[in-house]
Amino acid sequence: MLDYLLFGALPYVALAVFLIGSIYRYMKKGFQVSSLSSQFLEGRQLFFGSQFFHWGIVMLFLGHLIGFLVPSAVMAWNGSPVRLLILEFSAFGFAISALIGLLLLIKRRATTKRIQMVSNYMDYVVYLVLFVQIVSGILMAYYGRWGSNWFASVMTPYLRSVFAFNPNVDLIAQLSTSNAMALLMVKTHIASAFLIIGIIPFTRFVHFLVAPIDYIWRKYQLVIWNWNSKEIRTSRNYFPGKSRDFKNN
Amino acid sequence: MVFHLDKCIGCHTCSVACKNIWTDRKGAEYMWWNNVETKPGTGYPTKWEDQEIYQGGWVKNGDTVSLKGAGKLKGLKNIFHNPNMPVLDDYYEPWAYRYQDLFDAPEGDDQPIGRAVSLITGEPMEIQAGPNWDDDLSGTPDYARKDVNFKHLSQAEQEAMFQLEKMTFHYLPRICNHCLNPACVGSCPSGALYKRGEDGVVLINQERCRAWRMCVTACPYKKSYYNWNTGKSEKCVLCYPRLESAQPPACMHSCVGRIRYLGVMLYDADQIQAVASCDENQLVDRHLDIYLNPNDPAVIKAAKANGIADSTIKAAQNSPVYKFVKEWKIALPLHPEFRTLPNLFYVPPLLPAMASVSADGIYDTVSEHLLAGVEKLRVPIRYLSSLFTAGNDQKVIDVFKKLHAVRVSRRDTTVKDVTESQLNTVMNEANIDIHTANAIFRLTSLATFEERFVIPAAHREEAIEMLENTGDYKGSTGFGFKEKPARGL
Numbered sequence: 007m008l009d010y011l012l013f014g015a016l017p018y019v020a021l022a023v024f025l026i027g028s029i030y031r032y033m034k035k036g037f038q039v040s041s042l043s044s045q046f047l048e049g050r051q052l053f054f055g056s057q058f059f060h061w062g063i064v065m066l067f068l069g070h071l072i073g074f075l076v077p078s079a080v081m082a083w084n085g086s087p088v089r090l091l092i093l094e095f096s097a098f099g100f101a102i103s104a105l106i107g108l109l110l111l112i113k114r115r116a117t118t119k120r121i122q123m124v125s126n127y128m129d130y131v132v133y134l135v136l137f138v139q140i141v142s143g144i145l146m147a148y149y150g151r152w153g154s155n156w157f158a159s160v161m162t163p164y165l166r167s168v169f170a171f172n173p174n175v176d177l178i179a180q181l182s183t184s185n186a187m188a189l190l191m192v193k194t195h196i197a198s199a200f201l202i203i204g205i206i207p208f209t210r211f212v213h214f215l216v217a218p219i220d221y222i223w224r225k226y227q228l229v230i231w232n233w234n235s236k237e238i239r240t241s242r243n244y245f246p247g248k249s250r251d252f253k254n255n
Numbered sequence: 256m257v258f259h260l261d262k263c264i265g266c267h268t269c270s271v272a273c274k275n276i277w278t279d280r281k282g283a284e285y286m287w288w289n290n291v292e293t294k295p296g297t298g299y300p301t302k303w304e305d306q307e308i309y310q311g312g313w314v315k316n317g318d319t320v321s322l323k324g325a326g327k328l329k330g331l332k333n334i335f336h337n338p339n340m341p342v343l344d345d346y347y348e349p350w351a352y353r354y355q356d357l358f359d360a361p362e363g364d365d366q367p368i369g370r371a372v373s374l375i376t377g378e379p380m381e382i383q384a385g386p387n388w389d390d391d392l393s394g395t396p397d398y399a400r401k402d403v404n405f406k407h408l409s410q411a412e413q414e415a416m417f418q419l420e421k422m423t424f425h426y427l428p429r430i431c432n433h434c435l436n437p438a439c440v441g442s443c444p445s446g447a448l449y450k451r452g453e454d455g456v457v458l459i460n461q462e463r464c465r466a467w468r469m470c471v472t473a474c475p476y477k478k479s480y481y482n483w484n485t486g487k488s489e490k491c492v493l494c495y496p497r498l499e500s501a502q503p504p505a506c507m508h509s510c511v512g513r514i515r516y517l518g519v520m521l522y523d524a525d526q527i528q529a530v531a532s533c534d535e536n537q538l539v540d541r542h543l544d545i546y547l548n549p550n551d552p553a554v555i556k557a558a559k560a561n562g563i564a565d566s567t568i569k570a571a572q573n574s575p576v577y578k579f580v581k582e583w584k585i586a587l588p589l590h591p592e593f594r595t596l597p598n599l600f601y602v603p604p605l606l607p608a609m610a611s612v613s614a615d616g617i618y619d620t621v622s623e624h625l626l627a628g629v630e631k632l633r634v635p636i637r638y639l640s641s642l643f644t645a646g647n648d649q650k651v652i653d654v655f656k657k658l659h660a661v662r663v664s665r666r667d668t669t670v671k672d673v674t675e676s677q678l679n680t681v682m683n684e685a686n687i688d689i690h691t692a693n694a695i696f697r698l699t700s701l702a703t704f705e706e707r708f709v710i711p712a713a714h715r716e717e718a719i720e721m722l723e724n725t726g727d728y729k730g731s732t733g734f735g736f737k738e739k740p741a742r743g744l
Contacts, residue, residue: 036462040486043466047375047483049342060335119376120343124483216465218334218444222327226441229524231452 012197013164014173020204027207028215041213047120055114059107063136065100066143070157074165077158084155093154098147105140108133128209135202142194150188156181256507257579257586258428259699260604261658262514265426267291267387269506269515273430276505277492282484284349284374287386288491289506291428294642295402295416296389298427300345303477304403304590310339312438312475312593313531320532320594325442325473334444339472343483347384349374375483392424399424404641412635423633425604427642428514430506431478431491432589432597433457435522435545436531439490442473447488453713455598456493464488475593499713507708516698518574518709519567520598521547521558531594535645538591545596546581549574566711573709575698576600583687583695585654587643602699603639603651605632605658657695660685664692 032039045052073080084090112133115121147153160180167174181192206212273289292298306312310324322329324339333339352369360367373380389398395417405413415421433450437457440448447463448470450456459470459479464487470479471488479490494504502508507515522545530541547554549571558568571577579586579602586600632655636648644650663681667673682688687695698706 037485037487040464040466042486043468043481044483045336045340045468046342046471046481049336049340053336053338056335119378123376213465216445218331218446218465218467221331221444221446224446226322226326227436227527228440228443228446228449229452230449 009175009178009193012193012200013175013178016197016200016204017168017173020200023204024206028212031207031212032215039212039216040210042124042210044121044124047124048114048118051110051114051118055107055110057107058103059111062100062102062104062107066097066104069097069100069154073154073157074162077162080154080158084152084158090152090154094147094152097154098144101140101144101147105144108136108140112137131205132209132211135198135205139195139198139202142191142198146188146191146195149185149191150181256430256433256599257516257576257602258599259514259516259602260425260427261602261606262512262699263291263426263428264512265291265293265391266511268509268511269428269430270386272505272509273491276494278489280484281374282482283480283489285343285346285386286480286482286489288478288480288489289428289430290386291426292387293389293391293399293424294427295399295405295424295638296392297398297401297403298389299347299386300341300477301384302401302403303341303475306475306593308339309341309472309475309477311473311477312595313436313441315532315535315594318532319528320436322438322442322473323475325438325469330442330444330467330469334467334469337468337472340468340481341471341477343375344383347386347388348380348382350380350382392422404638407641407646408635408637412637416635416638421633423607425606425634427589427601428506429476429478429589430504430599431457431493432476432595432599433491433493434598435524435527435596436594438473438475438593438595439470439479442469443467444469448479451495454493454495454498456495456498457490458492458495459488459490461485461487461489475590475595476597498710501710501712503708503710513702513707516575516579516702516707518576519549519571519711520574520576520580521549521554521563521568521571523547527596531596535592536647538594539587539644539647539650542588542591542596543580543584546577548581549577564711570709570711575702575707575709578694578698583657583691585657585695587650587654589643590645591643592645601643602658603643603654604634605655605662607633656681656685657687660687661692661695661699664689665696 045056080093083093115125115129115133150156160177164174164177167177178193178196179189181189202211206215269289270287270291274287277288278284278286287299290299298304302308306323312323313320314323325333350371350373352371354369357367357369370379371382372378388394392399400413400417408416416423433455434457435455437448437450440450440457443459443464444467445463445465447460447465449458449460451458466481466486466488468481468488470490471477471481473479474490479488481488494502494506497504497508503515503517507517526545530538530545533541549555549558549568555568558571559565576586580600586602588597588600591597636651636655637646640646640648640651660681663673663678667678682692
């Protein structure tokens with residue numbers, strides 16, 4: 007029953023809240039969409055914490071994304087034991103990096119007076135869910151080898167069944183059946199992942215939705231005209247946006 | 256914009272006017288969109304001119320320019336932690352005093368005091384620095400001697416500047432330069448910064464700013480500030496609500512020394528990239544060439560074709576800035592080597608012009624030596640050229656010869672102790688005639704408010720059309736409601 011709640015219902019609640027909440031916040035509360043950087047108040051500890059955490063978590067996110075999008079390629083890569091080990095160890099390394107970074111960030115926030123002045127309880131909620139997520143992922147990788155294989159072969163079909171609105175909850179039990187600890191960690195990892203998706207609109211997580219990808223192809227300089235002055239010079243187009251013919255008046 | 260440094264008395268009225276209007280808020284306490292520095296000095300934030308530390312501005316990169324410490328690759332690489340960004344302690348920690356303690360303290364043997372408390376943490380603090388800790392050369396070993404421009408001066412020249420008899424300083428009021436090639440705009444990953452087409456004001460869209468903090472690094476003048484409370488960057492807005500109604504910005508309006516001038520300049524925007532990318536020794540000349548003559552019929556025709564209003568063209572023709580920068584060529588950009596093509600020009604400080612002291616330590620105040628000529632200046636030309644011309648001494652000397660000639664011609668008019676040959680020599684060397692000298696004198700010393708600020712109104716009655724359609728807002732309140740600054744959920 008719990009499985010059906012966590013892996014059959016929670017995903018939809020989380021995704022719905024995420025979609026509606028993020029769009030609402032972006033459209034209506036644009037002023038509050040920010041990465042809320044605190045480097046200005048404390049930069050030295052942030053360097054190690056933020057770099058370790060972000061690079062680790064970004065690489066892990068991309069890894070999960072590849073496993074979801076092209077599982078066959080992952081399986082093909084894992085065909086050779088050497089390549090499997092390279093993949094598993096680098097993923098494990100990024101997870102350790104993210105964990106170290108997260109612990110440094112938690113320590114920084116908890117011990118720096120200036121940072122506490124710009125902290126609110128949601129910052130700590132974010133730390134808690136991230137900690138659960140990363141630690142469960144690390145333990146799962148340790149107890150239930152090899153994660154990249156069963157992610158591609160079992161997890162991806164489950165996730166796809168979720169997106170097809172026909173969640174196949176039974177697949178969850180097939181993940182790491184060999185080890186009870188691994189199964190517990192897998193379940194924690196998946197449930198907490200959906201939880202993270204669900205709380206994105208209510209936390210500083212929103213900043214990764216506005217990651218500045220378009221900067222790469224944007225022109226450096228940006229000039230904005232508030233009105234089209236060429237049109238305005240003729241009285242016929244006196245009101246921009248509305249065509250009003252004064253000749254008829 | 257032109258700031259006449261000989262006239263600045265360092266009273267900080269401009270800074271206070273700006274602070275009271277714009278930055279008297281939580282998160283913005285440390286910001287001084289307008290600040291006044293003493294030169295030599297390290298400035299605010301400390302050593303802002305040293306781009307080896309802060310990596311601001313543009314650098315020449317073949318035929319084009321690239322951002323020194325930001326940009327697509329470097330900026331995104333540093334997005335999780337920006338190593339070149341100034342932090343609070345590079346500015347100063349803002350504070351207030353517990354005045355109430357003076358009233359509430361119980362009776363005792365000691366005088367009650369109001370302790371300084373941090374405006375960040377609210378805890379008692381030891382005050383380490385302020386925004387103008389180097390005012391009037393105070394704390395000289397810590398501040399003035401560490402001036403970044405000294406790297407172009409020999410040890411002997413530096414020592415000479417700090418001899419008691421020769422010691423000299425001048426003020427350097429600074430606001431956002433609203434550059435032609437703004438590094439802050441180029442560095443913003445979100446595209447939140449932009450230059451307004453109508454008047455060239457550089458602004459940050461607070462709805463789009465995501466606190467990637469690149470503008471703080473990229474601005475070589477350090478005039479973009481991070482609001483630690485709202486998680487958004489902020490900068491000088493040139494008081495655009497006042498500009499739109501043809502009023503000068505508050506800093507300029509309130510200036511006691513009347514050092515500030517504001518007027519319209521027409522320029523050819525297509526030239527910007529080529530000019531910003533030219534060789535360093537051509538930077539000043541080509542920067543000034545980009546501004547067009549508003550009386551040239553071809554320029555007027557092109558301006559009209561591009562939709563520039565007649566009132567704007569007329570303002571450009573009466574612009575005091577055009578006179579200082581283009582006609583008389585006595586105003587120079589601050590640190591042109593940063594390649595942002597700043598729109599703020601400074602008339603460099605000729606004073607104190609008095610010749611150096613004699614061997615027995617007595618000031619030479621004989622009248623014929625009172626204005627002894629530019630080569631006897633107390634402040635080394637090299638120091639000023641490092642500030643205003645990217646190291647070109649001759650450009651500063653050319654300006655000084657003109658400023659000097661104006662003074663000699665005024666002395667001829669009022670005191671009448673200058674011989675005609677003396678006057679002619681000075682005027683010829685400076686390459687100006689008596690009419691120009693009188694015009695410079697008039698705009699420098701006697702100019703009225705209307706002569707100093709020639710600003711075309713953006714037609715306030717139509718102002719809402721600059722942003723929105725009036726019809727949509729009929730019956731509602733102005734531009735709508737703004738959110739309270741908050742750090743989100």
